Amino acid sequence: MLLYKLWRSFIKEILLLKRDIGGIVIIFVMPLLLIITITLIQDSTFKNLEGSKIPIIFIDQDQSEVSKNIKAELENSKTFQLLTNFSEKSAQEAVFAGDYQMAIVIPENLTKDLNSNIDAKVQTIVSSFGLEGDSAKAKTAAPKAKEIHLYFDPATNIGFKNSVMNSVNKMVFEIENKKIYKAFQDQLGTEENLEENKNLISFKEITPKKGEMDVMPNSVQHNVPAWTLFAIFFIVVPLSINLVKEKSQGTSVRARISPTPYFVHILGKTFTYLIICVIQFLLMVAVGIYLFPYMDLPAFDVSGKMFQLIIVTLFAGLAAIGFGVLLGTIADTQEQSAPFGATSVVVLAAIGGIWVPVFLMPEFMQTIAKFSPMNWGLNAYYDIILRNSGIGGIAKELVFLFLFYLATVSISIFYEKKQNAV
Structure with a gap:
């Protein structure tokens, strides 16, 4: 019976999303435009030494x-x-x-x-x-x-x-x-002979290897995970708006008086938006693998890492969904949820190292970055892609992301009960 209610809640979320095709397009298209634009700009900067003077x-x-x-x-x-x-x-x-x-x-x-x-x-x-x-x-x-x-x-x-x-x-x-x-x-x-007088000490960079080939980090490996994470957290905006709509249209009242527990509605939203997060991730990876080589950019290499990356995507999606549910529960109007959601995602991205690497930040900002869910997700992606870590190596970040989801959803449920207590 509980599974049936969860299924019906999932269908309801799909129907809500179908009514906002423009919002869905933005969720998928905006990150793709961002990743292509930023990667092209950064790659041309990296290649500046080889190209124009x-x-x-x-x-x-x-x-x-x-x-x-x-x-x-x-x-x-x-x-x-x-x-x-x-x-x-x-x-x-x-x-x-x-x-x-x-x-x-x-x-x-x-x-x-x-x-x-x-x-x-x-x-x-x-x-x-x-x-x-x-x-x-x-x-x-x-x-x-x-x-x-x-x-x-x-x-x-x-x-x-x-x-x-x-x-x-x-x-x-x-x-x-x-x-x-x-x-x-x-x-x-x-x-x-002065020409024979060579330096007694020199530098040699030791890079990770894949077989006999050196693995050299590039702009694609940095940008695909970073902007995938930004896209995942951007679902905070439509998710919070839908929650506010439910309150204004009376849907939440019908949900409260129905025999279905409130947490089931939250789970329905969670499953729906997790699917969106995975689709976003797959689109970003597809751009990195298939489109970037045609744009004179390095191809995004995910060989042997796809399973771990999807796991990180699911846990990062949970953190984003929890934040969106919390924002939608607390906000009273769409005018509150939409701008605050968009602004908060940009702030989290800045703090989390999406815009500027954390090591370049002031010391107190580096400390704050350690508490950002975007930073946890970004480190997990980088550990897999650039440091060749397995699930065990990113277990701490995954736990933090899941705890963030549990904390935000728990606060949302408690706030909802308190607001509607008679």
């Missing part, structure tokens, strides 16, 4: 060895297009006006003063060991340190700014090291 202003007032080395390194990076027909003043004005992202100004006599500085310091060191050297050079005061001026557009991303500054610092550091090494060679009379 960033125009920057390069002013060489030194016109000698060091400045030519820096210019050659920038050109060889295949990232920048160097523009040279500027004075420092015009470059500053152009960059600060937002016409260009940055300008690099190499000061006059940089090579000459760097050589003099290094020769003086090396001579001092050699003399301190009691070795013969040019005493005149040792007594000569070292020139003042030179500054390479970097101008950045005030709207430039801080990550890009730090990356460029680190690159310039590295170039200058390597040039100084080679010159210092050469100066010691000259003083000590050795003839070792």
Whole structure:
């Protein structure tokens, strides 16, 4: 008998959804447009180093060895297009006006003063060991340190700014090291080939492997789970609106006076919207697998992971449904539920790491993110897709999502009983 009532409740929810075809289209189409747009934008950003170059202003007032080395390194990076027909003043004005992202100004006599500085310091060191050297050079005061001026557009991303500054610092550091090494060679009379002097320490990235192939994370692997989760939680809006409609149209009154317990109506909604969540997930995965390769994007690889991903989708769907039921139960009008539901989903997405990675947030926001159901779902997806975890590895996140559903539904049932108590 209980199963029959649950079935009838499920049919009722399907009929309600059929009356709002526009809302259903939005639920399915809006996330697909989001995932395609965001992934294309981010992938083009990731490929920027391989594709179009960033125009920057390069002013060489030194016109000698060091400045030519820096210019050659920038050109060889295949990232920048160097523009040279500027004075420092015009470059500053152009960059600060937002016409260009940055300008690099190499000061006059940089090579000459760097050589003099290094020769003086090396001579001092050699003399301190009691070795013969040019005493005149040792007594000569070292020139003042030179500054390479970097101008950045005030709207430039801080990550890009730090990356460029680190690159310039590295170039200058390597040039100084080679010159210092050469100066010691000259003083000590050795003839070792500088080209053979390699770094004693280097970096090697160790990546996960699939067979013999390295598994390299890409924009698709990040965006498909993130925007799938956003789509799942966006069902909060139609679900809460339908609950408010039931109250305004008297459906909830008929449900209360019927012999069917209220929690059965909640279960009917849960099963209905869980199906919607799974359909959303399958559509997103289908776009990642079949459509993205035609758009010059990496294909979304779910081989051997589909079962685990569907499990995460079901539990994330439960959390979203619980939140929607709570909102629809508390709200009195559609004007309350619709904007608050949409806004709260965007806020949860921001807190949960959908928009900005959690590790980039301030410390107190990182703490808040740990209590976001979207963050639990996102971590579970990432653990499966990027870290190759199994169900055991995401058990904690699944438990949190299920407890969130139980808590929100329990509060909704308690609130409903209290509001209608005679």
